[in-house]
Amino acid sequence: MPFFLFALALLLAAYSAYPTPPPLSSRLVLNPANDGNAPPANVNTRSFLPKTGLSSHAASITELAGGTIACAWFSGSREGAPDAAVYLSLYRSGQWSTPRQIATPRQTQNDTLRFVRIVGNPVLSADTKGSLRLWYVTSIGGWSASAINHMVSIDNGETWSKAGRLVTAPFFNMSTLVRMPPLLLAGGQFLLPTYHELATHHGEATRLASDGITVLGKNRLPSDRPLLQPSIVSLPEKGELLALLRKGGRAPGLIGADVFLDSESKWTARNPPPIPNPNSSIALLRLNDGRLLLACNPSAAGRYMLCLWMSVDGGSTWREALQVEKSENTGDEFSYPALLQDREGLIHLVYTWKREKIAHRIISPDILQPAG
């Protein structure tokens, strides 16, 4: 009897296991290109989102089906305070709407039936069916004990589903975080850039089912030094995915780089771009014309300078294209950028402005000229 039961259990488990997925590039859903008209020229404006608390940080941005831009960030008395919540604001007709709290520790605790102390790092993405997805991290203590949660809205952020918890790590499901938006895959699946920072600092590419919660698989991004917060773009002309990562740890260093070669079905480390990084988040975007845009703090001295860098050769070489912010005071902070190219072709950059509020800059691609 026990032999029979064990054999039956083995067979049923093998039957129910998910099959090995097909190559990634065949399943990537590319973002819709613009409408063919040239985007407005010479645009470079800065505005601020409505202030929501003493401290605001870690904005994420996406475009909804009707062309509305949605932005989420977390805000409270300070980062990691129990009163911090995730806020959402919508950009319509040149105006940001009054921000609304969409995720709090208490609400997440009630939804997931488990203790939650803090929330942070929201990530927004519009899926292939037009629903608005939100992933965000929660923790019972510091960020290294975090887990990822997911909510979905089918009415452009008016109402949200209950939060659900992703299971991503073997040690009490601790220490998987999210910062950058996913790539969309066929069948409504997602390739979500995640990272781990409990004992080691490394990036991961996590494949999610169309429900946004079920983890179907993940791959560790190789690195020989601490790296965090991968930002991933597809390079269809090369059959590759490119991930750039924030340098972790205290020592000064460079941004990290990994590539996923479909031909080899694995991630491999690539020589890092020669861009300093003061242990600060970066954002990577592939423009409609194939150029790559990187928002980062290119100074080992701190987050006082925020720039856009550009690559015209799929990430092999990089040049500074625009200085977005620079302060004489190296203690000032312009950090945690998020990038989006809207359907008109304009580039939207949101970022933390001195930890006080979220700044929004709109830039037309024509003014991004790699410096000599």
Next chain:
Amino acid sequence: MIFQDCWGLFGSAALVSAAVFSLPWLKRWNSRRYWPAGLLFVALLLPLIHGLSLAGFLRGVIGDLSITTLVLVLTSFFFPSEPLSEPVRRLLILVLAGGLVLYTFSLGPFQIDPYEWGYQPRVMLLVLAVAGFLSARRHPTLLYYLAVPLLAYFLRMSASVNLWDYLIDPLVFGYAFCVLLIVPALRLRKTS
């Protein structure tokens, strides 16, 4: 997710109730433990602080228990055995071996992450089949302990679709580590 969330709460409450009433001076109550243990189990599930139960609080810290842990906790509660039965000892050897591979590589600075194997686990199932049949030739009861997590995986009783999460968690690994390595080492030191 409602079923999986309830199952997770059930696991945390069962762990605490069974652990408390498996303490030596309470274990002597034998079957008279069942009612107070049941009451404690229910009390742990009652919403207390901001609508959160004590089981929910614990679940926030330790996550969802593996099926192996639950099976061991419940069998040790209903069928206490001193010393450990041989099938359980052999199960703990498998847990220890699996945990050493899983936690060392998943949490360490290595390029290999065995946790990834649990998503498409056919190789893991093959290893489990060989290990199970070989180590159960003299103790076939072990196969029940292995079959239950596999059936739970088939039924997706937990929120995870990773086979590792059904077979092992840090609690059962820590228990196996203590029972198989720490306690014998302390005894050896005492006698030498």
